[in-house]
Amino acid sequence: ASNKTLLILPGDGIGPEVMREVRRVIEWMDRRRSVTFNVVEGLVGGAAIEAEGSPCPDSTVAAARAADAVLFGSVGGPQWDQLPFDQRPELGVLRLRKDLGLFANLRPAVVLDALADASSLKPDLVRGLDLMIVRESTGGIYFGEPRGIEVMANGKRRGIDTEVYTEDEIARVARVAFDLARKRRNKVTSVDKANVMQSGRLWRAVVGEVHKAEFIDVELENMYADNCAMQLCSRPKQFDVILGSNLFGDVLSDLAAALTGSLGMLPSATLGAPDGAGRRHALYEPIHGSAPDIAGKGVANPCAQMLSFAMLLRWSFGLDEDAALVEKAVERVLAGGLRTADIMQAGMARIGTSVMGEAIVREL
Amino acid sequence: ASNKTLLILPGDGIGPEVMREVRRVIEWMDRRRSVTFNVVEGLVGGAAIEAEGSPCPDSTVAAARAADAVLFGSVGGPQWDQLPFDQRPELGVLRLRKDLGLFANLRPAVVLDALADASSLKPDLVRGLDLMIVRESTGGIYFGEPRGIEVMANGKRRGIDTEVYTEDEIARVARVAFDLARKRRNKVTSVDKANVMQSGRLWRAVVGEVHKAEFIDVELENMYADNCAMQLCSRPKQFDVILGSNLFGDVLSDLAAALTGSLGMLPSATLGAPDGAGRRHALYEPIHGSAPDIAGKGVANPCAQMLSFAMLLRWSFGLDEDAALVEKAVERVLAGGLRTADIMQAGMARIGTSVMGEAIVREL
Numbered sequence: 001a002s003n004k005t006l007l008i009l010p011g012d013g014i015g016p017e018v019m020r021e022v023r024r025v026i027e028w029m030d031r032r033r034s035v036t037f038n039v040v041e042g043l044v045g046g047a048a049i050e051a052e053g054s055p056c057p058d059s060t061v062a063a064a065r066a067a068d069a070v071l072f073g074s075v076g077g078p079q080w081d082q083l084p085f086d087q088r089p090e091l092g093v094l095r096l097r098k099d100l101g102l103f104a105n106l107r108p109a110v111v112l113d114a115l116a117d118a119s120s121l122k123p124d125l126v127r128g129l130d131l132m133i134v135r136e137s138t139g140g141i142y143f144g145e146p147r148g149i150e151v152m153a154n155g156k157r158r159g160i161d162t163e164v165y166t167e168d169e170i171a172r173v174a175r176v177a178f179d180l181a182r183k184r185r186n187k188v189t190s191v192d193k194a195n196v197m198q199s200g201r202l203w204r205a206v207v208g209e210v211h212k213a214e215f216i217d218v219e220l221e222n223m224y225a226d227n228c229a230m231q232l233c234s235r236p237k238q239f240d241v242i243l244g245s246n247l248f249g250d251v252l253s254d255l256a257a258a259l260t261g262s263l264g265m266l267p268s269a270t271l272g273a274p275d276g277a278g279r280r281h282a283l284y285e286p287i288h289g290s291a292p293d294i295a296g297k298g299v300a301n302p303c304a305q306m307l308s309f310a311m312l313l314r315w316s317f318g319l320d321e322d323a324a325l326v327e328k329a330v331e332r333v334l335a336g337g338l339r340t341a342d343i344m345q346a347g348m349a350r351i352g353t354s355v356m357g358e359a360i361v362r363e364l
Numbered sequence: 365a366s367n368k369t370l371l372i373l374p375g376d377g378i379g380p381e382v383m384r385e386v387r388r389v390i391e392w393m394d395r396r397r398s399v400t401f402n403v404v405e406g407l408v409g410g411a412a413i414e415a416e417g418s419p420c421p422d423s424t425v426a427a428a429r430a431a432d433a434v435l436f437g438s439v440g441g442p443q444w445d446q447l448p449f450d451q452r453p454e455l456g457v458l459r460l461r462k463d464l465g466l467f468a469n470l471r472p473a474v475v476l477d478a479l480a481d482a483s484s485l486k487p488d489l490v491r492g493l494d495l496m497i498v499r500e501s502t503g504g505i506y507f508g509e510p511r512g513i514e515v516m517a518n519g520k521r522r523g524i525d526t527e528v529y530t531e532d533e534i535a536r537v538a539r540v541a542f543d544l545a546r547k548r549r550n551k552v553t554s555v556d557k558a559n560v561m562q563s564g565r566l567w568r569a570v571v572g573e574v575h576k577a578e579f580i581d582v583e584l585e586n587m588y589a590d591n592c593a594m595q596l597c598s599r600p601k602q603f604d605v606i607l608g609s610n611l612f613g614d615v616l617s618d619l620a621a622a623l624t625g626s627l628g629m630l631p632s633a634t635l636g637a638p639d640g641a642g643r644r645h646a647l648y649e650p651i652h653g654s655a656p657d658i659a660g661k662g663v664a665n666p667c668a669q670m671l672s673f674a675m676l677l678r679w680s681f682g683l684d685e686d687a688a689l690v691e692k693a694v695e696r697v698l699a700g701g702l703r704t705a706d707i708m709q710a711g712m713a714r715i716g717t718s719v720m721g722e723a724i725v726r727e728l
């Protein structure tokens with residue numbers, strides 16, 4: 001039994017649908033595994049805008065602070081696209097990351113054997129792929145000041161953003177990457193544009209210093225971001241852990257996810273710094289977005305949300321065995337030939353969101 | 365006959381080797397086509413550092429200004445990697461772009477039928493691919509001020525870069541993209557992070573204004589940069605012209621090039637604004653870099669440099685017929701089964717740089 005508090009934020013689009021299937025797994029665990037969580041549900045994104053006028057109400061931030069872990073769905077949709085910049089659903093995610101200090105966004109790109117054919121890449125290039133992107137997520141150009149659109153003396157507009165990183169910000173996310181690499185294949189590829197950017201020059205220097213001082217046993221490789229995009233698409237299996245800034249990490253992790261061909265399968269985690277007691281804030285979410293085009297149709301793939309929950313069980317609650325149960329159940333359902341539309345293949349059975357959820361619970 | 369001045373800047377690594385093959389084509393044209401250029405050769409990159417202590421000496425900038433077009437090789441190599449930031453070979457390219465006002469970098473990603481198998485993507489996804497990336501190349505985070513690494517009050521370092529775009533900078537490169545689209549499949553995908561960046565918000569607004577005022581007949585689509593990376597790798601044929609900032613254009617154009625699988629085949633052009641007489645500065649260069657690992661071995665693929673020269677003939681000198689001759693010669697050599705190492709396929713004949721160059725001249 002456990003007295004951990006789990007905050008669930010379904011959000012918009014397919015978020016609530018896929019979260020419903022995770023709820024079934026939680027109920028199953030309540031009954032069968034005698035792990036009981038204190039589950040709290042909150043509002044974020046467009047859903048929060050409608051109910052409370054803000055994409056991330058203070059009550060949600062407070063609930064996230066109080067929780068032992070946050071399971072996040074997805075936010076956004078065309079109905080909120082015309083809102084002013086500072087009121088949009090996406091701000092919900094950004095505020096949670098920033099206010100909870102969730103600086104390390106971990107995005108695995110894994111190709112399950114059953115789905116090697118789903119990739120747009122030739123199967124040989126991606127079979128067995130298992131890489132992890134560590135993206136800095138509370139700094140860089142997403143938050144740097146000054147930023148804004150101003151009118152110049154000649155009456156014309158000018159848009160400004162600032163990419164800024166301190167050495168401490170770089171060092172702490174680098175440590176997360178090196179730590180992870182030690183538990184994997186022991187290699188970190190750090191990505192920057194040190195040839196044209198000053199923050200990139202500092203990035204490369206600090207990552208090198210942390211490596212030398214604390215992780216000399218891990219292999220470190222530096223790569224320009226443009227080259228990394230090339231290499232990801234031509235020889236993805238050369239990578240183990242890729243470390244990048246908020247902006248490069250965003251683009252490269254989406255690219256890595258896309259090349260698995262099964263976005264609907266990929267979870268992610270965003271971690272804060274551990275406190276004195278080793279407790280750290282953490283938010284788990286699928287890589288896929290709110291997919292407004294298929295929302296409400298019951299066809300979305302709940303696996304990424306399910307695997308995000310498994311990551312949460314393992315990393316935040318230390319429930320390795322329960323996490324493995326969920327992961328294995330998902331794999332067995334796929335091996336059994338069931339597929340949602342996004343990962344449909346010839347000869348398989350196409351099913352909807354809730355049938356997939358049921359099948360996973362049945363495998364448990 | 366022509367009295368155009370052509371400045372040739374071979375640069376470093378494989379640059380001089382592949383440029384030598386272009387020289388043969390120029391000689392052939394001198395003899396057979398009675399188009400004579402005034403060919404001038406200059407120094408750039410590491411070669412210029414060694415000879416004159418600067419990656420882009422004033423004499424090179426002056427020669428580039430005076431020339432009707434510049435044919436550029438590639439710069440950089442490990443022997444210059446330890447130089448201070450502001451003395452490295454790459455600065456040679458940046459200074460030429462900036463001083464000549466070459467703001468529109470055009471990078472086609474084309475898959476020739478003979479090479480569809482070379483891609484890491486499944487052949488069906490790339491066969492017939494023909495997209496064009498228009499990258500802004502004199503603004504944005506590559507040049508914005510303030511920039512630098514400073515020491516803060518607490519003694520720690522901080523790295524800063526500024527992404528800044530004026531509406532005029534955005535509008536002029538958008539016009540290049542829309543103009544090109546009209547001659548192609550009439551669609552522009554403009555890429556930004558308008559959801560998190562202020563310069564991205566202005567980018568999207570200005571591109572929309574230019575579209576509405578001057579190019580309403582062209583289809584305009586806006587896409588986030590992370591999503592564009594995904595889409596490029598999963599369904600590249602949906603694109604015609606992709607328009608992006610200096611940074612996004614850099615990463616996405618390299619990605620697009622990589623997915624053709626034949627980097628050694630891709631040319632590019634960087635154009636300035638036309639003056640009153642319609643004359644514009646222009647620099648042509650292969651997408652591939654200096655490839656120090658294979659430099660001097662006689663195995664580099666000269667096709668991208670050759671096709672860059674063909675682009676130059678067409679766009680800067682108006683010699684469409686001669687350009688087509690060169691392009692067809694390259695295609696016929698490939699169709700005949702000759703391959704350099706980078707594009708080698710089973711059943712083909714592997715040849716080196718100069719045999720490829722000779723074969724192209726023979727086809728002419």
Ligand SMILES: CC(C)[C@H](C(=O)O)[C@@H](O)C(=O)O
Nearest residue numbers: 090091093094250559560590
């Ligand atoms: C929703 C958006 C602000 C976000 C980002 O750009 O960080 C998303 O793309 C992501 O990657 O989590």
Ligand SMILES: CC(C)[C@H](C(=O)O)[C@@H](O)C(=O)O
Nearest residue numbers: 195196226454455457458614
């Ligand atoms: C050499 C370097 C400065 C350059 C850039 O980043 O612009 C290169 O990557 C390119 O794309 O032309």
